[in-house]
């Protein structure tokens with residue numbers, strides 16, 4: 001399992017080994033021990049799974065505020081997506097910056113998005129499934145969002161001429177400038 005730190009502290013790209021044979025492949029998609037060896041001791045309590053029918057669907061940018069903040073370990077079950085983490089920790093040297101990684105069924109890559117980051121993704125193929133582990137349970141009253149097209153964050157979603165498919169909630173999400181972020185950078 002390859003675990004790589006990204007330019008944003010706490011955000012990792014993880015590539016589990018795949019053992020291929022004439023049947024297909026085998027892979028440990030999650031190993032607590034392997035993550036602990038890299039200083040990641042998150043305890044996950046909920047798994048989420050969603051399907052997006054259309055290429056160019058964007059979900060995000062979402063977070064849950066403390067006391068229900070979530071670390072998320074994200075992978076693609078089918079199709080392909082571009083996964084994005086945005087640093088929203090007050091006082092962080094990388095506040096407002098984003099990092100994105102292509103996660104696909106083909107490449108098996110995963111991204112660890114810790115609490116303190118808003119998370120979102122765009123699908124790169126029709127009928128794309130995302131599966132992610134969360135370190136806290138869903139708590140609707142603590143949900144927060146930042147607009148996917150925030151002018152300060154300027155994520156390059158790689159949409160080209162496509163108009164994204166969005167939920168009503170995401171189409172009306174606030175800007176980063178209007179966000180009173182509940183997170184503080186703790187020097188991680």
Ligand SMILES: Cc1cn([C@H]2C[C@H](O)[C@@H](COP(=O)(O)OP(=O)(O)O[C@H]3O[C@@H](C)C(=O)[C@@H](O)[C@H]3O)O2)c(=O)[nH]c1=O
Nearest residue numbers: 048050059060061062063072119120121137138167169
């Ligand atoms: C996130 C979530 C939603 N729901 C319900 C609420 C709602 O009725 C329905 C759909 O919810 P949403 O529209 O918020 O789903 P979605 O837009 O896919 O939200 C997700 O987006 C990605 C980017 C994330 O990072 C996740 O944490 C989550 O916020 O599912 C749960 O029951 N449990 C959950 O954990």
